[in-house]
Amino acid sequence: MSNNQKFISIKACLALLFYLIIPSIAIILIMRSYPELSKNRFYTIIQWILPTAIVIVFLAQCSLFYQKGNFKHYLLNIGFVIATMIWVYGLLGGDLVITNQWNEFQFKIHMTKYVILILFVAAINIIYYTLEWRFYSKGHTSPYQNIKEKCNPQSVNPPYPFKTC
Numbered sequence: 675m676s677n678n679q680k681f682i683s684i685k686a687c688l689a690l691l692f693y694l695i696i697p698s699i700a701i702i703l704i705m706r707s708y709p710e711l712s713k714n715r716f717y718t719i720i721q722w723i724l725p726t727a728i729v730i731v732f733l734a735q736c737s738l739f740y741q742k743g744n745f746k747h748y749l750l751n752i753g754f755v756i757a758t759m760i761w762v763y764g765l766l767g768g769d770l771v772i773t774n775q776w777n778e779f780q781f782k783i784h785m786t787k788y789v790i791l792i793l794f795v796a797a798i799n800i801i802y803y804t805l806e807w808r809f810y811s812k813g814h815t816s817p818y819q820n821i822k823e824k825c826n827p828q829s830v831n832p833p834y835p836f837k838t839c
Contacts (some may be wrong), residue, residue, distance in 0.1 A: 683738035686731050693761060694727035710777055715767055722764020730757045743810030751803040755796050762792055 698720070705716050733754045740747035766772065772783040 683735055685737065686735035689727075689731045689734040693730050693758075694724070697723055697727070697765065711774065715774065719765060719767055722768065723761060726757055726761040726764055730754060730761060733757060741810070742806055743812060745807070745811075748803060748807035751806075752800060755799045755803070759792070759796050762789075 701716055701720060701723075704711070705713060733750050737747055737750040737754070740750070766785055766789070770785050770789060772785060774781060
């Protein structure tokens with residue numbers, strides 16, 4: 675392997691940090707700080723987050739081996755977005771309404787609008803990765819290149835030179 679090739683991608687390192695390390699530490703700190711909260715809910719969240727985060731890191735690392743414009747790179751990026759959506763679903767506990775009890779109080783948080791926002795961002799990511807794949811693919815030609823080839827503008831030489839007064 676040459677000196678300029680990377681062993682670990684920056685995307686994989688960031689995915690490891692933001693999808694695995696920080697959420698795991700935050701959940702453990704919440705569980706220890708608030709012992710009156712239901713531990714089963716947090717264990718369920720951890721069971722969703724850990725395997726999905728490992729898949730996300732794996733997909734991020736595998737995308738390093740393919741160049742932009744390669745169909746496999748595109749599929750890995752789409753898989754990354756889908757795995758991220760599964761991760762978010764697991765972070766919510768597998769439901770759109772979070773119900774929890776704290777001491778004698780019970781509260782519900784409706785997450786529907788947040789999930790719609792997250793789905794919108796995921797759709798924008800899929801559009802971005804699709805455009806990236808189309809733009810960097812080898813068969814890509816710009817739409818203006820086809821127009822230039824059809825029109826083939828050439829310089830026009832007048833039959834006689836213009837005389838100035």
